[in-house]
Amino acid sequence: xxxxxxxxxxxxDVQKGFDLAPVWGxxxxxxxxxxxxxxxxxxxxxxRPVVCVRHTTxxxxxxxxxxxxxxxxxxxxxxxxxxxxxxxSVNSSFLGTPDLHEWLRQHQIRQIVVVGxxxxxxxxxxxxxxxxxxxxxxxxxxxxxxFDLKVDGRTFTADxxxxxxxxxxxxxxxxxxxxxxxxxxxxxxxxxxxxxxxEEIAGVL
Numbered sequence: 001x002x003x004x005x006x007x008x009x010x011x012x013d014v015q016k017g018f019d020l021a022p023v024w025g026x027x028x029x030x031x032x033x034x035x036x037x038x039x040x041x042x043x044x045x046x047x048r049p050v051v052c053v054r055h056t057t058x059x060x061x062x063x064x065x066x067x068x069x070x071x072x073x074x075x076x077x078x079x080x081x082x083x084x085x086x087x088x089s090v091n092s093s094f095l096g097t098p099d100l101h102e103w104l105r106q107h108q109i110r111q112i113v114v115v116g117x118x119x120x121x122x123x124x125x126x127x128x129x130x131x132x133x134x135x136x137x138x139x140x141x142x143x144x145x146x147f148d149l150k151v152d153g154r155t156f157t158a159d160x161x162x163x164x165x166x167x168x169x170x171x172x173x174x175x176x177x178x179x180x181x182x183x184x185x186x187x188x189x190x191x192x193x194x195x196x197x198x199e200e201i202a203g204v205l
Contacts, residue, residue: 001138001178003186004111008104009043011036012053012093012116012123014077017063017070024147028158032145033076035180036115039143040080042184049107051100052082053093053116053126091125094133101133111136113183114175115143120161124168131174140180141166 014036018024043050055064056071063070072078084103088096104112112135114127123144130137146158146165156164169175 001176001182001186003048003113003183004109004136006048006107006109007043007111007113007138008049008051008107008109009039010051010053010093010100010112010114010116010126011040011077011080011082012114012126013055013118014074014116015054015064015070016072016074017055017068018117019074020063020070023063026148026158027145028147028162029142029145032117032143033074035140035143037076038184039113039115039140039180040077042187044081046187049083049109050080051093051103052077052080052085053096053100053122054085054087055089055122056087057089091122092129093122093126094129104135110134111138113138113140115140117145119144119146119158120149120165121146124165127169127175128172131169131172137169137175138183139166139169139175139177140183141177143180 040050056066057064059065086093086096086098086100094100112130114123114137116123123139127137127139141162146161148158149156149161166177170177
């Protein structure tokens with residue numbers, strides 16, 4: 001898979017508030033954060049931009065309220081040197097502040113790789129919007145996770161929801177759905193002094 005030289009990694013809502021199990025219920029893909037961290041490290045090692053998207057709300061009881069510790073980033077990404085941070089209060093990262101679309105245009109970025117939480121909510125919404133705006137959107141599904149969801153008395157498992165997202169994005173031609181390992185393979189072989197570290201990152205997956 002070809003990774004553009006200025007491909008932007010969009011890291012969505014990797015926040016402590018999602019660790020509150022009683023609020024969200026059972027999750028899938030326990031390796032999501034590890035895969036997200038590996039992608040962040042690779043993007044930084046190769047000088048590509050990394051965007052932090054963070055959910056923030058004024059709703060007092062929300063785990064993402066402005067006053068809540070849940071608004072903070074998870075340990076896996078807290079040390080990442082983000083190029084820009086977008087604050088949002090809805091699902092799509094393109095409806096936040098600063099304007100993500102404008103920031104990407106200013107930096108002449110046409111390819112975005114979307115990772116984070118939740119697969120079927122903010123990740124899918126962002127990928128769909130990006131596809132509609134004409135971006136080359138890539139979603140490594142195993143660098144996302146979600147939670148079981150009960151609708152009208154029926155419980156859809158997190159894995160079912162993730163697979164539905166994959167079908168929606170690929171089938172609707174909004175995005176290319178792939179894996180972290182396949183995506184990192186786009187950086188190999190490499191030359192130069194950073195090659196050893198890149199191979200090390202790819203080798204743990």
